Amino acid sequence: MKRLAAVVTLLGLATATAACSGGSTNTSGSGGGGGGGLFTTIDVTRPGLEATAPANPYHPKGNSFVGYNAMRIGWVKNHLTDPNQALPGIAASWEIAPDNSSITLKLQPNAKWSDGKPVTAEDVKMSIGIAYTQGSTAFSITPGAAGAAADVTVVDPQTLKITQDMDNPSPTFARNVLDTNVLPAHVWGSVLPADFWDKLKTARGDGADAEKAREEISALGEKVLAFAPPKDVSAGPFVLERVNPSEALLVKNKNFFNAANVAPAQVKFLNYTGNEQIWNYLTQGKLDQAGFTATPSDVMNRIKQAPGNEIIKGYSPVAVSMAFNQSKKPYDNVHVRRGLAYLIDRDQVTKVASPEGGTPALTTSGIHQKAAQAWIPETVPQLEPYKADVAKAEAEFEKAGLSKKDGKWTLADGSAWKVSMHAPSGFTDWLSAQENIKSQLIAAGVDAEVVTTADYPLYLQELADGKYDVGFWLMALGPAPYDIFQRLYGASNGWTNVGNKVTHNAPGKNGNWMSGPEEIEVGGEKINPGELTAKLNTVGAEEAKPIMAQLAKAANQDLPVIQLWDYVNTQFVNNSRFTGWPKDDELLRGGGKVLMSGVWIQQGLIKAKQ
Amino acid sequence: MTLIARRLAGHLARGLVMILVVATITFFIVNNIPGDPMAAQYEKLIEGGMSPNAAAQAVKVLYGFQPDGTLWQQYLDYVSGLFRLDLGVSVTRPGTPVLDVLTEAAKWTVLPVLAGTLLSFLVGIILGVFAAIRRTGKLGDALAISGSLLHGIPQYVLAMLLVVIFATLIPILPADGSVDILYEPGFNAGYLGSLAEHAVLPVLTYALSAYGGWILAMKSSVVTVLGDDFILAAELRGVKRSIVFRYIARNAILPLFTMLALSLGLLLGGAVFIEKIFNYPGLGWLLIGSVQDRDYALMSGAFLLITVATILANIVADLFYTVIDPRVRSGEEAS
Numbered sequence: 001m002k003r004l005a006a007v008v009t010l011l012g013l014a015t016a017t018a019a020c021s022g023g024s025t026n027t028s029g030s031g032g033g034g035g036g037g038l039f040t041t042i043d044v045t046r047p048g049l050e051a052t053a054p055a056n057p058y059h060p061k062g063n064s065f066v067g068y069n070a071m072r073i074g075w076v077k078n079h080l081t082d083p084n085q086a087l088p089g090i091a092a093s094w095e096i097a098p099d100n101s102s103i104t105l106k107l108q109p110n111a112k113w114s115d116g117k118p119v120t121a122e123d124v125k126m127s128i129g130i131a132y133t134q135g136s137t138a139f140s141i142t143p144g145a146a147g148a149a150a151d152v153t154v155v156d157p158q159t160l161k162i163t164q165d166m167d168n169p170s171p172t173f174a175r176n177v178l179d180t181n182v183l184p185a186h187v188w189g190s191v192l193p194a195d196f197w198d199k200l201k202t203a204r205g206d207g208a209d210a211e212k213a214r215e216e217i218s219a220l221g222e223k224v225l226a227f228a229p230p231k232d233v234s235a236g237p238f239v240l241e242r243v244n245p246s247e248a249l250l251v252k253n254k255n256f257f258n259a260a261n262v263a264p265a266q267v268k269f270l271n272y273t274g275n276e277q278i279w280n281y282l283t284q285g286k287l288d289q290a291g292f293t294a295t296p297s298d299v300m301n302r303i304k305q306a307p308g309n310e311i312i313k314g315y316s317p318v319a320v321s322m323a324f325n326q327s328k329k330p331y332d333n334v335h336v337r338r339g340l341a342y343l344i345d346r347d348q349v350t351k352v353a354s355p356e357g358g359t360p361a362l363t364t365s366g367i368h369q370k371a372a373q374a375w376i377p378e379t380v381p382q383l384e385p386y387k388a389d390v391a392k393a394e395a396e397f398e399k400a401g402l403s404k405k406d407g408k409w410t411l412a413d414g415s416a417w418k419v420s421m422h423a424p425s426g427f428t429d430w431l432s433a434q435e436n437i438k439s440q441l442i443a444a445g446v447d448a449e450v451v452t453t454a455d456y457p458l459y460l461q462e463l464a465d466g467k468y469d470v471g472f473w474l475m476a477l478g479p480a481p482y483d484i485f486q487r488l489y490g491a492s493n494g495w496t497n498v499g500n501k502v503t504h505n506a507p508g509k510n511g512n513w514m515s516g517p518e519e520i521e522v523g524g525e526k527i528n529p530g531e532l533t534a535k536l537n538t539v540g541a542e543e544a545k546p547i548m549a550q551l552a553k554a555a556n557q558d559l560p561v562i563q564l565w566d567y568v569n570t571q572f573v574n575n576s577r578f579t580g581w582p583k584d585d586e587l588l589r590g591g592g593k594v595l596m597s598g599v600w601i602q603q604g605l606i607k608a609k610q
Numbered sequence: 611m612t613l614i615a616r617r618l619a620g621h622l623a624r625g626l627v628m629i630l631v632v633a634t635i636t637f638f639i640v641n642n643i644p645g646d647p648m649a650a651q652y653e654k655l656i657e658g659g660m661s662p663n664a665a666a667q668a669v670k671v672l673y674g675f676q677p678d679g680t681l682w683q684q685y686l687d688y689v690s691g692l693f694r695l696d697l698g699v700s701v702t703r704p705g706t707p708v709l710d711v712l713t714e715a716a717k718w719t720v721l722p723v724l725a726g727t728l729l730s731f732l733v734g735i736i737l738g739v740f741a742a743i744r745r746t747g748k749l750g751d752a753l754a755i756s757g758s759l760l761h762g763i764p765q766y767v768l769a770m771l772l773v774v775i776f777a778t779l780i781p782i783l784p785a786d787g788s789v790d791i792l793y794e795p796g797f798n799a800g801y802l803g804s805l806a807e808h809a810v811l812p813v814l815t816y817a818l819s820a821y822g823g824w825i826l827a828m829k830s831s832v833v834t835v836l837g838d839d840f841i842l843a844a845e846l847r848g849v850k851r852s853i854v855f856r857y858i859a860r861n862a863i864l865p866l867f868t869m870l871a872l873s874l875g876l877l878l879g880g881a882v883f884i885e886k887i888f889n890y891p892g893l894g895w896l897l898i899g900s901v902q903d904r905d906y907a908l909m910s911g912a913f914l915l916i917t918v919a920t921i922l923a924n925i926v927a928d929l930f931y932t933v934i935d936p937r938v939r940s941g942e943e944a945s
Contacts, residue, residue: 038792045658048899051891052714053703060672060702135667145663176661221671226705242795245718245891246787246808268791273899277786277889318657456653457645457904464649477656486662592660 036252036608037577039264039601042272042281044291045593049271051245054228057181057593058134063243066181067590067598068267069234069250073105073124074178075599078315078569078589080374081541083480084174085586087603090119090182090235096174100540102163103174109158112255113184114232114239121154126185128152128162129192132200133220138162138176141203141214144499146170146537149177150204168500171540172480179591184233191227192220237262237602246271261604263578274426282572285309289581289597290572292316294429297355308576311356314588315370316569317478319361320430321561322421322437323492327507327515328469330400330411337559338386339396340419343444344437345388350565353433358565366488366555367548368476368566375481379549383556390444408445419448422468424459430472433564464492466513473561481544482536485551488529488560494518495530502534516560522553529554580607617932621925632917633692633910637685640909647701647904648673673701688910697914698907702900708911711896716915718788719881719892722809724874726816731870734821738828739859742836745829753825761822766883769815773887776811784808786889812888820873827869831862864935868927875923878916 043065050061057064064070074086074094084096091105111119128149131139140148147170153161164173193199196217203213232240237259238250248269252262270286272278279299281287285306295303303309322344324331331337341364350360362369363385372380394404401412411417419441423430434450441448451468453459463471475487489495494505494512507515519526532547539547555561569588573581582588582605590596600606648669655665679687691698697708734757741753760768777785788808793801835841835858844854882894889895893912900908 045654050703052706052710059704134671135664137661137663137667140663140667142667172661176664218671218674221674222704225672228705242791244789244791244795245714246789246889247791249791266792271787271889271891273886273889273895280785455645455902457647457650457902460649460653461644461646464646474653474657477662480661483656483662490662590659592655592658592664594659 036263036265039267039288039578039606040270041267041287041289041595041597042270042278042291043595044278044293045595047271047273049243049245049248049269051243053243055232055234055240056225056227056229057183058130058224059226063232063240063248064181065238065248065250065267065269065595065598066593067236067595067602068238069232069236069240069253071182071235072178072591072594073180073182075594076175076179076591077586078317079479079586080315080371081479083172083478084178086175086178087587087599089178090124091178094174094178099166100164100169100171100173101166102161103177104155104159104161105177107158107160108257110257111235112257113186114234114253114255115184116255117184117186118157119182119235120157120185121160122157123185124160124182125152125154126189126192127181127183129196129200130183130188130224131180133192133217133224135218135221136176136180137170138164138173139180141200141217142499143206143210144168144501146500147173147176149173168538170537171544172482175480175591179594182235184235187229187233188227191224237598238267241266256602258602258604262601263580263604263606263608264601267598275428279303282306282309285574285576287572288574288578291595291597292357292567292570293572294354294357294427295570296428296432300356303572306574308574310573310575310581312571312573312581312583312588313356314569314571314583315368315585316567316589317368317371317476317484318474318567319368319476319563320358320433320565320567321364321473321475321563323471323473323514323561324559325466325469325471325513325515326517326560327466330402330417331469332515333400334558335396335400336402337562339393339400339402340441340446341386341559341562342389342393342396343446344440344562344564346564347388348440349433349436352436353429354565354567357429357568357570359568360565361563364556364559364561364563365552366476366563367484367552368478370566371476371478371484372552375545376549376552379552383552386562393444404445408447417447419446420451420469421448422451422453422459422463422471424453424456426455427472434472464511464513466508466515468513475561475563476566480536481548482533485529485533485536485548488514488555489533489551490530493530493560495533497530497534497537500534500537502531504528504530514560516558520554520558522550522557527554575609577609578606579609580605614929614932618925618929621928625921625925628921629914629918630689630692633689633914634685636910636913636917637688638681640906640913641681641684643901643904643906643909645904650904672704692914697911700900700905700908702903702905702908708907711908712893712911712915715891715893715896718890719878719885719894722812722890722892723816723878723881725809726813727820727870727874729813730817730820731824731866733817734824735828735859735863735866738825739832739855739862741825741829742832742862743855743858745833750829754829757822757825757829759822760818761826763819765815765819766887768819769811769884769887772811772815772818783810785811788891808890812884812890815884815888823869823873824866827866828862831865832858835862864931867934868931871923871927871930872920873923875920878919 053059053061053063055064056062057070072089073091074089077085079085092108093106095104128139137147138149146168148165149162150165151163155161162177199213202209203217234253237253237256239253241249241251250267252265275293278293282303283306326332346360350358363383365372365383402409409417421434423434438448438450476484477487478484491511493514493516496503504518505512519528532551536544582600652665652669656662700706700708700711737753741750744750773785776783790804793804795801881892885892885895897912
């Protein structure tokens, strides 16, 4: 018994020693920190840190945190109507030609890499070459692609001019140029072959040689994805120090052109695999900032209670909708869709599903209500709001030939009707919304069910395969007008747009699961919404407005989806260690994979709390 | 050839066949898991602010380098790769061999599982002997109840209970992660302390969840041995109590060693829940991520590693039994 006691005591001591030793804290200076303090955050764009991944912004798990140790030419803003607005990045300023045919970049005069070498126009040109291998929008080798660059010219070590191919121009050309990663040529230069620019010129032509050149450039993509620089060389405010599978540590880049205004001395990224871990970090007050994360209201209340926590809300160009597969009866009948729109109380759905992260959609327009007010203010009042109204819903159902027997709506042939809604497991807001809609429908005599799919990849495959009657679908993904409407009138509804050549696929073919009609009558005029949407990819703002108005009316009358709520960009910040958080809608969301907190820090907005 | 060498050769041959069979089944199951990872990746990118065209291109580039050809051709390539220890390349980690990814993750699973299992084994067998000897007393009852209770609680419930107790109610231990990045990796007190601190709750979960099984198995084994004639004979001869205790323990522990070897193999696969809860970057955690990403090569590799571990554990258990139990050895030699 004595021996046992000794063993237990030893184990207890070992545990206690381990528990007490090396305790980590989130305070400035812990374990080697110092200066402006430690800033703790997460990368909401991708779960799971990878200790062995390189500092490569194109690597899916790369330890390049865009805004922190990865820079872009500019930082595109979340502007309601002008997608080309941006904050300075490696480019201090730029000039866009009045006809949108070119953009001339002036680089930051004092920009240096973390190893002390200056950032030059050659670095930016090489970065554009790298972007071609990844097929960005502005730097595309797809023949006829809208908004592709025609030429990249180094004017002087601080100036570059990029011209657009005006055969098929895009109003978002400048945005797509600015939203390009900048990499050091002295580290990455070996990735591109010496004859790369000649090859690119050939690739822009026609014939077998051009095809071969395009294949060779595409093949370089794999090399770029896998490229592992021996160490991180950053032009951003931070440089990667080390990573383990749980955390990544970045330290201040003393060579950064605006280093004097960068508050944190270190940045720590925490790992997560699901939203639950982010919620835990937030309730413990561990994070100085976290980007948008869908959060149930009870968790949100706990997050709010943590000392120093604050929630910043702003415009997010995303909405969620209940989408119909119109190849399935009775959803092919517009009156059924309208009837359902009148039955569902969107205020109630939003209150249950996304009270903090959403505002009930005022109506279905295909566009976020804030963007709609900015783009098409005259059209918005003309749209049918579909306010919850049982009488109107029943009138629509009757027009569709449905009948009510023993308090339950049945199909025209008398058979039972059940609205079967699908959502992927883990999408808590979508599932809560569907449960609420189910209750509302059942109360109104429409049988309904919620079916959960194992995960998102499976959900998307089954949705595309046309297996669902009704599913939830993200829409209104702005800020560019084409991006907004292609969610309703793009590939999911039959229209494919390759090199600005629009074709319509039959229902069930090539990802057409919405299966809406190719032409819709809007205000007595037949329109092809897919072709109109494709036009948005090439026209300027003024020309876009009437098209957007037509498409909003089409979406409102034809209801391929019922717009449920418009997302609100909900950011989490903690004021205990840092302050100065921007409340400006335009600064809360940036380009693809951009961590806006890094942009705020490098612009000098964030201050260490004294 | 010695008896052990013959047995080892036989086991290895059978093990190899089993690994091939499991690799084949795993390959076809994994590659037929439904779901569209490209669509999911595309949706993620456009939600994150990327334009649809750019997102479509990025996805095309990322998935454009996946193995092509028929499934049968891919299978043949996979099997021939296995013989060269080439498990393919992870799609979410371009350029990184699956084996490297698995090796990196395995160390975070093997050490805590090993520590937890050995700890529970040691405590379980010692307390199991006491539970058997004092089976009519209060101590025996208490130990048996504690064993049954902990044996009955699912691992993930135990893990969450420990998080609530030690990370929320009495916040003395970290609830997640493997080590604080602020410490310079190496043999320094801060780093090692942080490693140990982060490992306490996962190890404790493994230990507590396995402890119940050991104590109950040991108690049962000791009770059986207590009724054996040689124990009665030793007591009648007036052999000292401590020596009788040793006779009991040595004979009763034999079947538990087999169980120990088997449980080490199985725990590698059972780490999924624990690692998910503690955000601990081991094989289970990697497996969850690879399923979410539909990283087929990584999924196949992770399943294969778990299979190999289980088969090896079986072989080790069998050989170990041959070494430590003279009855098995003499029986084989006689035959």
